[in-house]
Amino acid sequence: MADIIKQKIEEKQDVILEFAKSLIRIPTQNPPGENYDKLVDRIKKELKSEGLEISIYSKNNKPNLVVRWNIGSTKTLHINGHYDVVPATSNWTYNPFEPVIEDGKLFGRGANDMKSDLATIVYSIKILRELKLKPACNIELSFTCDEESGGIDGTGYLVNQKLIKPDYALVMDGNDRIANAHKGVLALEITVIGKSCHAAWPQRGINAFIGGCKLSEKLNELNQKLSKIKSKCNTRETIEKSPTLVLGGVVKGGSKFNTLPGEFSFTIDRRIIPEENIKDAKKQIEEIIDKFKKTNPEYGIKIKTLLEAEPAFTDENSKISKILFNSIKNIKGHKPEFSLLPGFLDMRFFINDAKIPCVSYSVSGNNAHGDDEFVYISTIFENIRILCSVILDKELGL
Ligand SMILES: [Zn+2]
Incomplete structure (x- = not known):
């Protein structure tokens, strides 16, 4: 199964990259919090043909997109990503909103934090559906606003209004270590x-x-x-x-x-x-x-x-921690490390407010929040494989 997924990703590399680039081209800079509707429309367009349940929950005119793949399981895995980016300065070598590929790296504002991750979330779902592979439990996705300014109207709103009620969550943000805690x-x-x-x-x-x-x-x-x-x-x-x-x-x-x-x-x-x-x-x-x-x-x-923002912590031995750990180990061939992130993420809403286990993992790159931000393209494809592996893990439905 892992092989056919890998092959499908290889076939679709250009489409996946084009989608990631199209997200970078929409400058969702926060502050001020602009072009949110455009970005949400772009993701909706990519997922439209899948026939999944799509909902928009707006707070203060800022949309949060929730996509549900319900298989009738008693368990739900939520996969979250924020679509806002921090503003770009004028010191970039490239136009931050006209993505450039060089030496296996994709440059652009949000390339690392976290528009490439949004592409990995969307394409893990599209690929599994195309291959007619069924997830191990219900899958719920959210693409949320305002993480860069605290996330109250984004993930915080979805969780605190109980618009989502998953059993475990993955936040595809942070870095290429498993963040099971953040300050x-x-x-x-x-x-x-x-x-x-x-x-x-x-x-x-x-x-x-x-x-x-x-x-x-x-x-x-x-x-x-x-x-x-x-x-x-x-x-x-x-x-x-x-x-x-x-x-x-x-x-x-x-x-x-x-x-x-x-x-x-x-x-x-x-x-x-x-x-x-x-x-x-x-x-x-x-x-x-x-x-x-x-x-x-x-x-x-x-x-x-x-x-x-309170700190957050999920046990390394929780089910979702172990499933993510094993998926990364199997695909990358080495054991990933668990880590406390010094910065805070939307993870805290799942852990502290929804009271469910949540861990974070992301593509690798550099200069997130800085000039000439980039992502290593190979990690986009690798992370789609990791996400597919998590979604298919039978343990999730138990
Ligand atoms: Zn982020």
Whole structure:
């Protein structure tokens, strides 16, 4: 069976690549979140001839496409991918939305994250249907919006509104290790309030910038403590086992050089390992701020939450983890590694909200979110084989 699938993929290589390229050509940059309808229409068009059940669930005018291949099983495997991409800069060698193939690589915005994966999802289904191979359980696909901005109106919406109720899920995002866990994030904006005045009479004011510097130094000390904490999960590099804290991703304050700044704000990006949670991470930061306020009562402090995403974890021994592991091992000829991803994925909605096991796996490439993003084309075809193998695994239906 594996051979006929491999052969079919070889026959269809050009069509598959053309489809991946057509998705890259639709610039679904987020922000602002554009061309979503066009992208969804393109995927719908590719799947139309299959006669599968197609639904669109829109939130805030942003469509999420759900495709169902129901075989009457009691179990459902959900395969998810997001179709938005991060914006491209003007520093690309190629036009980011006019895909180019060179040396076995496909270049374009989204080539790696994750339009090639969308092509692998669509073509694994098309190939199985063409070969009249029946999945081991019901298959449900989703192509969702807004992952790059938190996924609340995308996968989050589908899960939390119970529009999908699978038994296990695969998110075809991340990298070529099996992500069975990812870190969470707590993003805050801290505003230090002093009192503005003319810079010629600085004694009349309270310099919020200086206060902000003192406070950020105190907060930064937390990094030493965090670096001693290590997750039990596997990671690509040992350093990735620890939670992290980044200060000043965005800083704002002051208006003129000759004015003493009355307000100064800076952001915090705190990455949370699966052994921690947002509540405790927030408390840890608030304690430092409270201590600062006691010793520096002249300042006011405002804390605004920008983003909260809990970390997520699925056991390496869960059924879907094992099935994916075995499929990769059989097709690639070596055992894949499980890994904790430092970035967060839509996986968390399945694991934390839908309470089902979920793992992630993706094509290989480079420069996701950077300039000259690309995917190794061979991994697109390889991943179609892996997905077909997962979908056919009898264990899924049990
Ligand atoms: Zn992604």
